[in-house]
Amino acid sequence: MRPPSGIVGLGTDVVDIARLTRLIDRGGTRFLDRWFRPTELRSFAAEADGRQVAALLAAKEAVAKALRVPGDGPLLWRDIEIVPGPAVLLHGRMRDLALTRGVGSFRLSMASAPDHAMATALAIAGEGQTSL
Template identity: 30%
Template sequence: MIYGIGTDICDIRRIRASLEKHGERFAQKVLSDNELNTYRVRSERWPERGVRYVATRFSAKEAFSKAIGMGMRMPMTWRLCEVAKLPSGQPTIVLHGVLKEWFEAKGLTAHVSVSDESDYATSYVVVETHTA
């Protein structure tokens, strides 16, 4: 049964401006440790890939927070929600700490889709419940 659905569209130009203004501090606020490592590797090779990476993660986390119905308030935080990739390349939500405990206690599962094109990144998240 569907618990919640979230969607978000993010202007990549806004993310670029935040990174230019605040440097890596902005990325450190939004990204988990694993995501931060990926961001650094992508940025070294091609800075625009790093910007787009942050934008898609920002968008996916916003969509996830909407799907669980709480926005950005505890236990939902930027760094406790991670967007990783399965070996197939499919994006997946990985949770940490109190957010993971809350999510698992509710018997929830998340599905995420992310995309970016030109000036925008977009994400969709469907959260299912497996309890009656």
């Protein structure tokens, strides 16, 4: 069955950069490894400051909100990968959820200011699953 075209979901998130920086300082590599895939950390390593990491985190949360992730267990943040562009690649449980919901692609916008980073994700229905 062909899913209808159109918007499946919309998500927005804002991250406080100072708070995230404190979490990274406390949790170090363990914190980053829990939230980000190695490819994300490498892709953005040249620019990785608090604002960049906060924008990535906001983007992941925005994608989760756009997919309307059910609250029946821990969210595997590494199943949402943000790649340069920015674009979204999904893995594992998140990919399965997107396919179930009929999501064919995402549109993602990220921005930062001195104190906050934000992202908005639009989940779009469609047959072509190439961007998942």
